[in-house]
Structure formats: structure tokens, C-alpha cells
Amino acid sequence: MSRNDSLVFLPTQLVEGSSRFEIEADIDELDLAEYTFSVPLRCEIVLERTGDRIDAHLDLETSLKLSCSRCGESMRQDICASADVTFLPEVKNKEDADEQDATDLEFYSEVLDLRDIVRDMFLLALPIAPLCSEDCRGLCPSCGANLNRENCKCNIQGNPSTFEKLRRLVDE
Ligand SMILES: [Zn+2]
Ligand SMILES: [Zn+2]
Known part of the structure; x- marks a missing residue:
């Protein structure tokens, strides 16, 4: 070489x-x-x-x-x-x-x-x-929490994810 x-x-x-x-x-x-x-x-x-x-x-x-x-x-x-x-x-x-x-x-x-x-x-x-x-899992779009490390409370407080919202629209 x-x-x-x-x-x-x-x-x-x-x-x-x-x-x-x-x-x-x-x-x-x-x-x-x-x-x-x-x-x-x-x-x-x-x-x-x-x-x-x-x-x-x-x-x-x-x-x-x-x-x-x-x-x-x-x-x-x-x-x-x-x-x-x-x-x-x-x-x-x-x-x-x-x-x-x-x-x-x-x-x-x-x-x-x-x-x-x-x-x-x-x-x-x-x-x-x-x-x-x-x-x-990225960052929570509402509170910015790193979802790999913590589960923020945004979803629990009735703030559905975009996917969830879309699914509901399709269901209706
Ligand atoms: Zn990452
Ligand atoms: Zn959040």
C-alpha cells in the first residue's frame, strides 16, 4: 500500500x-x-x-x-x-x-x-x-417537552395529537 x-x-x-x-x-x-x-x-x-x-x-x-x-x-x-x-x-x-x-x-x-x-x-x-x-418521539408540539425522556401532560389535558384529530375527522 x-x-x-x-x-x-x-x-x-x-x-x-x-x-x-x-x-x-x-x-x-x-x-x-x-x-x-x-x-x-x-x-x-x-x-x-x-x-x-x-x-x-x-x-x-x-x-x-x-x-x-x-x-x-x-x-x-x-x-x-x-x-x-x-x-x-x-x-x-x-x-x-x-x-x-x-x-x-x-x-x-x-x-x-x-x-x-x-x-x-x-x-x-x-x-x-x-x-x-x-x-x-420528538418534542411535544404544545409544551416542547422531549417525549423520549418524559411524558408531558398535554395529551391527558385533552389536547389530542394531530393524528388523533385527523382520525376523528375521518370517522365523522
Ligand atoms: Zn431524536
Ligand atoms: Zn406537552
Whole structure:
């Protein structure tokens, strides 16, 4: 296994065949400093070089602190993502781009820069509505109590939940 300290590679230094890298991505460099990571953003990268063509396989793994979208409590979110991307040299891109499925095709010039790809993979893997647990009960809409921790008195005092109200409407 080779070591590389960044996500920017020099294609001229890649040997024919496959090279494997394990990298701890620089969060600032990826412009992800707004997130609170519990462990480093680890990338395992395999670059398979065949002539000018470089097939990259990327695996990301990390864990970060987010707020539950229902109860607002701080929670740990594990992130895992994989992607396959084919790189061709920029000068050849016209003919080759037509032959390939354009969605997973990228181009390299003097450098092969994986930073944008890793950043996008990370952002796409983030849950839109993170949950501290599948059955998080959230906050009481009337009093704001965290219903995972306490049962507030709102329901008992005759303040039916939205679901209850809807059910009654349907029944009538
Ligand atoms: Zn929650
Ligand atoms: Zn309540």
C-alpha cells in the first residue's frame, strides 16, 4: 500500500496497474469545517491505471455529530459512501466522452484531484433528516417537552395529537 497525504495525485507517478491509498482527508481543505467530526474522514482509494485511463474506486468512512431532526438532541451519525469514477486525460476528452457514460467520467490534467468528488460523496451521504433513533418521539408540539425522556401532560389535558384529530375527522 502506498501513502499519500492529500487527495491530489500526480498521474505521472501512478504505476500501470492498481495502487491503493489510505488517506485522512483534510476537513478544511474540503471546505467541510462547519461539521463536527467525531473521527477523521477516512478515504480508501484504489487507482487502477491502464495507459491514460485511470479508474478510481473510493470508499469513505467517518462519523460526525449532528442534531436529531425530531428532538434536537446531539447525536452521532456514521457516514459510509462508495463511488467509482473513470478519469481520462483532458486533451482526449472529446471523442472519449461520447463513448462513455458521462455521469461517472471525469478528466485530469497535470493533477488528478479527488477533493470535489470526496466532498460531494460526503454531502450526498449526509441524511436530510437525521434521527437519534428510528422511533424518536420528538418534542411535544404544545409544551416542547422531549417525549423520549418524559411524558408531558398535554395529551391527558385533552389536547389530542394531530393524528388523533385527523382520525376523528375521518370517522365523522
Ligand atoms: Zn431524536
Ligand atoms: Zn406537552
